[in-house]
Amino acid sequence: MNNTTAYRGNIFYFNDTASLENLPKHKNDTSNQYVYIEDGILIVKNGKIDGVGSYATYKDKLSDIKVENCGTKLITPGFIDTHQHSTQSSIVAAYGEKLLEWLEDYVFPGERIYADHDCALKDMTFFLDHLLRNGTTTAVSYGPLFYDASDLFFAELNKRNMRFITGNILMDINAPATLKLSTQENYDISKKLIDKWHNKGRLSYCISPRFALATSEAMMELCGELKKAHPDLYIQTHLNENTNEVKEVKKLYPWSKNYLDVYDHFGLITDKTVLGHCIHMLDEELAQIRDSGAIVSWCPISNNFLGSGLFNYERTLKFTDKITLGTDWGGGNSLSMFAVMDDAYKVSMLNNQKLPSMHRWFLATYGAAKTLQIDSKVGNFDKGKEADFIIIDPDASPFLKYRRRGVEDIFELLFILMTLGDEKIINSTYIMGECAYRADK
Numbered sequence: 001m002n003n004t005t006a007y008r009g010n011i012f013y014f015n016d017t018a019s020l021e022n023l024p025k026h027k028n029d030t031s032n033q034y035v036y037i038e039d040g041i042l043i044v045k046n047g048k049i050d051g052v053g054s055y056a057t058y059k060d061k062l063s064d065i066k067v068e069n070c071g072t073k074l075i076t077p078g079f080i081d082t083h084q085h086s087t088q089s090s091i092v093a094a095y096g097e098k099l100l101e102w103l104e105d106y107v108f109p110g111e112r113i114y115a116d117h118d119c120a121l122k123d124m125t126f127f128l129d130h131l132l133r134n135g136t137t138t139a140v141s142y143g144p145l146f147y148d149a150s151d152l153f154f155a156e157l158n159k160r161n162m163r164f165i166t167g168n169i170l171m172d173i174n175a176p177a178t179l180k181l182s183t184q185e186n187y188d189i190s191k192k193l194i195d196k197w198h199n200k201g202r203l204s205y206c207i208s209p210r211f212a213l214a215t216s217e218a219m220m221e222l223c224g225e226l227k228k229a230h231p232d233l234y235i236q237t238h239l240n241e242n243t244n245e246v247k248e249v250k251k252l253y254p255w256s257k258n259y260l261d262v263y264d265h266f267g268l269i270t271d272k273t274v275l276g277h278c279i280h281m282l283d284e285e286l287a288q289i290r291d292s293g294a295i296v297s298w299c300p301i302s303n304n305f306l307g308s309g310l311f312n313y314e315r316t317l318k319f320t321d322k323i324t325l326g327t328d329w330g331g332g333n334s335l336s337m338f339a340v341m342d343d344a345y346k347v348s349m350l351n352n353q354k355l356p357s358m359h360r361w362f363l364a365t366y367g368a369a370k371t372l373q374i375d376s377k378v379g380n381f382d383k384g385k386e387a388d389f390i391i392i393d394p395d396a397s398p399f400l401k402y403r404r405r406g407v408e409d410i411f412e413l414l415f416i417l418m419t420l421g422d423e424k425i426i427n428s429t430y431i432m433g434e435c436a437y438r439a440d441k
């Protein structure tokens, strides 16, 4: 079947060679690590990128191709969110607590609904629809605790054909009875899910110990065994989010050199490990992240909401460029990567640092694809890549429509989109060339 469509509009994406080192900081910077085409054409054939260029150069070759005219909307690769809790939609925006109390009072009771099939399906359907509404096409996500709900989550993702990295959240200590599975039960669920879903379609399994305070040493040892048996699995967990958490981890693991060492002791710090937060870091922990190639997921909206602290971007960058952005939906009160990029800027300003527009957009798109080692498949518009893209309509927001009148270049456009944009300006979201969400439908 030859299924080709061309999308005409303004096009923006990063080059294959783009990195945090070589991206331009402002419009007078001559580095050309990105492509911006006003009145461009994106050709999508059988779910993959088949070509991209200016409309002028393509217009004579489009006679047999369906062309969707997007006017002055921006066509760009979908966002990549590297930290989110798919099971926490029902407790987002809960008042008044910091991390450990917030988990007890809101998260654990909220996650119980996933024991019931119908509640689980309803909640995850909302979540995935909302994710697409926000223009996120790939995520690293914590799934449900229970087998049936986790299996259902993978099935729903597979049905939507999304490139997704997820796994059942693991928790065998310090959890309420209704959410506590034995170490062996957690392990058995993981094994079954790996056998059934890892590398099926566009799905990758992720070993997901919630954090060191909720997983026993025996559990982490089994996580290490799973990773040894399947070296291509991802791992995700939380690290140095909150100062009380750091103190409690020291009490529970008195033998550890530091918080990161707890995970490293069990072989869990690898170049496919995504570490959420990384706020209260020791130099030796950052050095170990650098040496292992592990991935940092910075979640500024969650850190601000829970009062966890300010992530230090420039300090982290001195050790590693494997920095990505996450909503931490649950603690984060938005699934919009615009909101994340906006708060990343504000947190940087509070740290007396300037975070350039291109760098932030890169962290949420192609940079995340590179860091997660999926850049041969998604993240930009090179020929042959999977066609996961979004169409952004700044004019869908009355104020953005007004504000964009004086905007002269892509740097400024990205900046106002990140500062003023939200889900309402996502006109449509495409997964492998198929429209998965459209605002006017």
Ligand SMILES: [Zn+2]
Residues within 6 Å of the ligand: 083, 084, 085, 238, 276, 328, 331
């Ligand atoms: Zn989290």
